[in-house]
Amino acid sequence: MKSFGWKRKVCFEIDQKGHNVWGNWFAILNKGTFCEGDAIPYVPVSTVEKEDVKKALQKCFDYFSLTGKRATDFIDWIGYAIGIAWCSEKPNITEKVELFLEEHFPWEGLIQHPADYMSTFLVLNGSSGNLEYYPTPMTITTAISRMLNISVEPNLTDSVLEPCLGPGAMLLPVKALNLVGMDLSLLMVKAACIQAFFYKPSLLFVPTPIVGIHAHPVEKRIHQYFEVKTDSRIYWGNSLFGEFQAPKNIFIQDSEFEDVYVNPYQESLREIHQYRDWLKEEWSSIDVERRKILVGVMAREHKFTVVMSNPPFGKMNALDIEKMKTIEKENIQFYESLQAPIDVIEDIPSIGQLQLF
Numbered sequence: 001m002k003s004f005g006w007k008r009k010v011c012f013e014i015d016q017k018g019h020n021v022w023g024n025w026f027a028i029l030n031k032g033t034f035c036e037g038d039a040i041p042y043v044p045v046s047t048v049e050k051e052d053v054k055k056a057l058q059k060c061f062d063y064f065s066l067t068g069k070r071a072t073d074f075i076d077w078i079g080y081a082i083g084i085a086w087c088s089e090k091p092n093i094t095e096k097v098e099l100f101l102e103e104h105f106p107w108e109g110l111i112q113h114p115a116d117y118m119s120t121f122l123v124l125n126g127s128s129g130n131l132e133y134y135p136t137p138m139t140i141t142t143a144i145s146r147m148l149n150i151s152v153e154p155n156l157t158d159s160v161l162e163p164c165l166g167p168g169a170m171l172l173p174v175k176a177l178n179l180v181g182m183d184l185s186l187l188m189v190k191a192a193c194i195q196a197f198f199y200k201p202s203l204l205f206v207p208t209p210i211v212g213i214h215a216h217p218v219e220k221r222i223h224q225y226f227e228v229k230t231d232s233r234i235y236w237g238n239s240l241f242g243e244f245q246a247p248k249n250i251f252i253q254d255s256e257f258e259d260v261y262v263n264p265y266q267e268s269l270r271e272i273h274q275y276r277d278w279l280k281e282e283w284s285s286i287d288v289e290r291r292k293i294l295v296g297v298m299a300r301e302h303k304f305t306v307v308m309s310n311p312p313f314g315k316m317n318a319l320d321i322e323k324m325k326t327i328e329k330e331n332i333q334f335y336e337s338l339q340a341p342i343d344v345i346e347d348i349p350s351i352g353q354l355q356l357f
């Protein structure tokens with residue numbers, strides 16, 4: 001049996017010979033800066049899948065499923081092969097199946113002919129309707145991203161949020177480099193990570209803020225959403241409440257997981273409240289260690305430039321409605337305990353007013 005991430009290097013090599021999205025992204029990460037003229041880690045994703053790649057994927061799954069395995073196990077197998085933390089557990093498959101997959105799995109086709117293969121695969125193999133999952137066709141998501149001006153000649157630093165990501169159909173056509181997505185289904189999170197690994201490195205792996213994308217190119221301040229607790233931007237959890245989890249290190253097996261909050265409904269979950277006193281101090285009098293903490297908590301307070309989604313929130317379940325009501329009561333108590341009206345909280349200086357170092 002192969003080890004975690006056994007196919008990652010080969011995938012990078014296939015990418016390097018073709019679209020080189022990882023090569024371009026690593027070049028930016030290594031510089032820590034994105035400048036005009038840099039090669040963009042972007043590949044156009046087709047609205048139709050290449051037929052022989054789709055067939056090869058299905059053939060592999062059909063063989064895989066003869067041993068009683070399901071689509072979710074297959075996604076785990078792919079995730080383990082490329083080595084993403086969500087799929088850290090060694091797949092329990094026979095040597096015969098392993099050999100079949102090794103011979104027939106279409107790694108090259110998937111990487112060289114970008115399309116939304118995972119959405120089609122999951123729909124064809126039983127995931128349609130789970131948690132209201134219905135994929136949006138790529139013709140539609142491509143048109144939407146054009147209308148929002150985030151796919152053809154976008155401002156590459158625009159931040160784009162997809163709160164009901166599925167396998168990523170909405171974000172696949174987006175050219176902007178500052179992307180975040182989340183889903184309530186762990187299966188969808190894994191499928192989105194796999195497609196991000198193939199086509200969207202700036203969604204899967206962002207270990208540090210990049211000047212020119214997340215930090216202001218001249219003033220070097222974080223001026224766009226950034227989460228310092230994880231090096232990935234695909235989160236698992238409930239977008240109605242803004243409560244998620246993410247691995248600290250997406251490429252490390254059995255990585256620790258962190259709680260991540262994005263616009264949490266429960267106000268007390270916004271870590272920034274713990275630092276209200278520090279924020280009243282003169283910035284120049286705050287030492288570097290405390291500045292780093294403040295920059296981290298402020299960085300996740302930024303609003304997104306664009307939110308694009310196909311959410312299933314028409315039918316909220318009774319438990320969610322109940323939880324919302326409870327949180328609303330807790331929020332009132334929380335504000336009272338702070339002895340601060342809401343507008344005072346909104347008055348906290350923006351990250352744009354804080355120097356990074």
Ligand SMILES: C[S@@+](CC[C@H](N)C(=O)[O-])C[C@H]1O[C@@H](n2cnc3c(N)ncnc32)[C@H](O)[C@@H]1O
Nearest residue numbers: 131134135136164165166169183184185238239
């Ligand atoms: C209609 S599908 C859209 C999927 C994808 N965005 C697309 O356009 O193809 C809705 C997605 O929302 C997810 N979902 C449902 N309830 C959610 C919630 N409360 N928070 C986050 N994601 C949720 C489902 O798992 C599903 O993947």
